[in-house]
Amino acid sequence: MLEVSNARPNVVVRDLFATPVLVCEWPDVVQLNAKLRAMILARRESSPGIVSSNRKGWHSESNLHRWNEGCIDDFLLMLNSAVSKMAAHMIPDAESKYLENWEIKSCWANVNPAGGSNRSHNHIHQGVLLSGFYYVDIGAVVHPEFAGRTILEDRSGVSQPCGLGHDLSSREYAIVPKPGVMVLFPSAQFHYVEPYRGEGVRISIAFNLGHPHLDYLSYETLREQGWWWSNFRGLMILKSKIPEKLHALWLFGSYFLEELSRPRAGMSLLKRIRITFDRASVDASDASDKSKNSGFADGALGKKRPLI
Helix, strand or coil: CCCHHHCCCCCCCCCCCCCCCEEEECCCCHHHHHHHHHHHHHHHHHCCCECCCEECCEECCCEHHHCCCHHHHHHHHHHHHHHHHHHHHHCCCCCHHHHCCCEEEEEEEEEECCCCEEEEECCCCCCCCEEEEEEEECCECCCHHHCCCEEECCCCCCCCCCCCCCCHHHHCEEECCCCCEEEEEECCCCEEECCCCCECCEEEEEEEEECCCCCCCCCHHHCCCCHHHHHCHHHHHHHHHHHHHHHHHHHHHHHHHHHHCCCCCCCCHHHHHHHHHHHHHHHHHHHHHHHHHCCCCCCCCCCCCCCC
């Protein structure tokens, strides 16, 4: 019999799934930022923008990379350079095809006046691998914490010691806005923007990027839900569940006949009905999941996972 007190197990602790975050500070961008600022503020005057994660701030249409302005070309050159560096970090010894050919899926401007902020969100969308932002202007602030910091959230669930004076926000990483700073991260990274408390406006450009030769693993629970889901969740669940429940009822008929053909000594009819309905519900749910995931490319949800 094993004596635990004398046992010497072989222990391996692996730190899995680190999140790469690139922070790139561009020099000599005063003139470029002035042009970007003028362009964005002029567009804000002519467009109502859209509402997404922004609160009290202006969010442009998501086609900024196609705006017909010379300063956009300079910005895109900077973005291409930064994403190549990010790809080189994520893929050691990467071929040139992985460092180049990145596609901008969407790109937009954010203008936050005093009190403007962005709620917690991620940028998971079909084909989006990397996301990020570039600070154009932060107005006048008396303290860096008033500039509307971008907060990257730690959702790993890893425990840490707690006690008197322990600051839970220490689990978050705050990026202090500074004109000329560009940040890139995986699209699944949750983040939010603190309320801007300066004079003037806080201006940034955000973007989503994809690549034709790179894949990613997407989980349904991480996806941002749309307006209908946020405001009428019950109706949305009902809409998605009706076909599944109808399928379960259809399966129940044949499953119950099969159940009745089996001897179940001492088991009540009600319990046999419940067991059969549970079986039908599980099979209908599995069929529904397979249908939802059938559109994913090889290497996404269906990829084989390594054993560790």
